[in-house]
Amino acid sequence: MDKHFKYKHDDLFNPTLKAIKQLGGSGATSEIEEQVIGILNLSDDAINEIHRESTTKLTYRLAWARNYLKRYGLIENSSRGVWALTEAGQKIESVDQELVKKFVVKKDREQRLNKQKIEKGEPSLEDKTDEIEDFGWQDKLIQTMKKIHPDQFERLCQRLLRELGFVNVEVTGRTNDGGIDGKGIIKLGGVLSYHVVFQAKRYKGSVSSSVIRDFRGAMSGRADKGLIMTTGSFTREAKKESIRDGATPIDLIDGNEFAERLKELNLGVSVEMVEEVKIKTDWFKNL
Numbered sequence: 001m002d003k004h005f006k007y008k009h010d011d012l013f014n015p016t017l018k019a020i021k022q023l024g025g026s027g028a029t030s031e032i033e034e035q036v037i038g039i040l041n042l043s044d045d046a047i048n049e050i051h052r053e054s055t056t057k058l059t060y061r062l063a064w065a066r067n068y069l070k071r072y073g074l075i076e077n078s079s080r081g082v083w084a085l086t087e088a089g090q091k092i093e094s095v096d097q098e099l100v101k102k103f104v105v106k107k108d109r110e111q112r113l114n115k116q117k118i119e120k121g122e123p124s125l126e127d128k129t130d131e132i133e134d135f136g137w138q139d140k141l142i143q144t145m146k147k148i149h150p151d152q153f154e155r156l157c158q159r160l161l162r163e164l165g166f167v168n169v170e171v172t173g174r175t176n177d178g179g180i181d182g183k184g185i186i187k188l189g190g191v192l193s194y195h196v197v198f199q200a201k202r203y204k205g206s207v208s209s210s211v212i213r214d215f216r217g218a219m220s221g222r223a224d225k226g227l228i229m230t231t232g233s234f235t236r237e238a239k240k241e242s243i244r245d246g247a248t249p250i251d252l253i254d255g256n257e258f259a260e261r262l263k264e265l266n267l268g269v270s271v272e273m274v275e276e277v278k279i280k281t282d283w284f285k286n287l
Contacts, residue, residue, distance in 0.1 A: 003045040005057040009064035026084035054233040054255030138259040157200040197223040203232035209241040226250035
């Protein structure tokens with residue numbers, strides 16, 4: 001197996017379709033990615049190869065592939081991040097990669113013309129060499145988090161957990177505590193309480209499975225669940241270790257998910273809506 005991820009976004013069109021079919025016609029992004037890994041028989045090195053910041057090449061290019069297949073009318077997604085085959089997608093087994101690319105490029109050009117938003121020098125879809133889905137703001141936010149002091153990052157994690165519904169959240173600040181940076185309590189339905197310990201890692205690159213094992217050892221007998229938050233990513237082995245049968249489960253939040261949560265909660269992030277003014281020429285004609 002190749003140690004490097006060599007597949008382009010269009011090489012992933014058919015593996016993505018096949019993955020969703022194997023999942024019964026629908027699946028979460030993580031489930032589809034896992035199926036594609038098996039279909040392509042990817043090596044661990046290829047799976048974990050980083051594209052930029054906390055996003056792997058596999059994840060990034062699969063996002064591009066899904067975007068193309070969606071615009072081609074073969075798959076659709078819900079607000080909860082579940083992808084499913086459309087009626088057209090259920091009827092086919094594979095697609096012509098070049099045909100899909102040409103169709104989407106043409107569709108994009110027509111939409112630009114219809115909206116009269118083509119600006120001089122603005123790159124069209126066919127001029128782009130990178131994936132469609134824009135991870136730029138996440139990267140910028142992750143870089144910002146990496147530049148703050150470790151104590152500030154721990155307090156950011158504390159604030160995030162409080163905003164997510166945790167109570168009694170404390171940053172322990174202890175050294176040689178097996179990687180435990182803090183603790184808190186989460187109540188489900190206002191009835192069931194779970195004691196959670198967390199680790200905050202301002203990390204560049206991928207968190208390995210050994211970190212998960214060490215953290216689990218440190219939290220043994222001290223909490224019901226564990227949580228690791230990082231500005232980086234997690235290797236495939238780390239993800240598997242976090243949910244290993246017979247072991248205390250540990251939830252993982254990577255850099256991209258961390259950024260998404262901050263955006264949802266408006267913590268250090270603001271979303272500005274651009275006002276678009278449309279002139280109703282027919283209205284004036286009917287005066």
